[in-house]
Amino acid sequence: MNPLLCDFLIYLEKEKRYSIHTISAYREDLETFFEFLEGIDPKNVTKEHIRFFLGHLLRHGMARRSVARKLASIRAFFKYLLHRGVVEKNPAWTLRAPKIEKKLPRFLPMEGLIRALESMPSQNPLDIRDRAILELFYGSGIRVSELVRLNLQDVNLEQGTIRVQGKGGKERIIPLGKVTVATLKTYFQHRSALGPSSGESAFFLNAKGHRLTTRGVQTLVWKRLSLLLHQGNFSPHLLRHSFATHLLDQGADLEAVKELLGHASLSTTQIYTHLTSDRLKRVYQQAHPRAESSKRG
Structure with missing residues (x-):
């Protein structure tokens, strides 16, 4: 190299x-x-x-x-x-990248996602763990890399918060809702059944008692959501997109959503406003008496 x-x-x-x-x-x-x-x-x-x-x-x-x-x-x-000081100028500085179409992030309908989460089985410690993971993704909007790095000391179930390390090592504190806290508490009560080795600090464990990997989390999210929602390309990031979109749909402040997601720039978060504005346009077209006035006349 x-x-x-x-x-x-x-x-x-x-x-x-x-x-x-x-x-x-x-x-x-x-x-x-x-x-x-x-x-x-x-x-x-x-x-x-x-x-x-x-x-x-x-x-x-x-x-x-x-x-x-x-x-x-x-x-x-x-x-x-x-x-x-190795070079005198950056030869790539003025080059323009090829134009690319901005793809709006996919998200899951709120009612269907909540029904799916509430119908998850809880017959064994792995079921309970997976429910907690999906609830945490949807309830906090964290990235998969942030979830696998969670340690025991990062999760404060009494205060209902988690501390995550985001991109560039930036830390942020994220509040959690009652449902998410409840599922995390249930998982924590069963965590020892996964056989953690002495001194294992990871909050989420695999079936062998070690820290979950990114690939392992991606696989379990895909399997669980495929069983619950059947068709679709399911990933942890889809739950992150759903978290942000549903917050904005319910009137959350854009700056607050930016902080929750750990975005460095507000422009990154603004892509979700396109999703909510498109939904509002559809509602308007379907419901307002003047929306289709040219057709009514």
């Missing part, structure tokens, strides 16, 4: 405190770029090199969103080199 790339990845881990998955994505993007350059020293990379690389990816059928991500990785890498 190029020594400068190695230094950059260490910087992302130690100083930016990015997650393993984020660092892995940067590494993949930049290794692909340097393989394409065939040995060109990063100090000699120009805007034309990068533009040709991006065009090559598009010509070979790569999705615009993926190409845009690779450009973002290249831009961040050269920004790091610029700050270190």
Whole structure:
């Protein structure tokens, strides 16, 4: 691996405190770029090199969103080199990413999701754990990476709060509703049945008594929701989207939702307002006597 790339990845881990998955994505993007350059020293990379690389990816059928991500990785890498004094300018700085269509996040209907959660079985400790996990996703909007990092000391069931470590190592305190707290308390009472090893600090455990992995949580969410709601592509992030959308539907303040989700920018949270405004438009079209006046006349 190029020594400068190695230094950059260490910087992302130690100083930016990015997650393993984020660092892995940067590494993949930049290794692909340097393989394409065939040995060109990063100090000699120009805007034309990068533009040709991006065009090559598009010509070979790569999705615009993926190409845009690779450009973002290249831009961040050269920004790091610029700050270190390795290069005199960032060759990717003025390059524009290919235009991509913004996909509105999917979410589940409130009534159907609540019915599904309330109908979950509770016959054994794994059933109880999975109910608690789904309730926590929907009741707090946390990311899957934040859930698997939860330790016992991060969950305060008396105060009804959890402390999570978000992107970039930023901590936030999230309040929980009564239903979520109740399911977490029930799980905690059965946690020892999963056989935690001595000193295991993870709040959520797998069947062997160890900390759950991201993949393990993704799998159990998919299996549980598939059984309850049948068809669909179910994921923890779908519950996060549902959490945010339902809050805004019920009149929650956008800034408050931003803080709950752990977004760095309000613009990231604003995408959910498109979902709620679309719903309001449909309600208006269906209910208001003047909405379809041209057809009534």
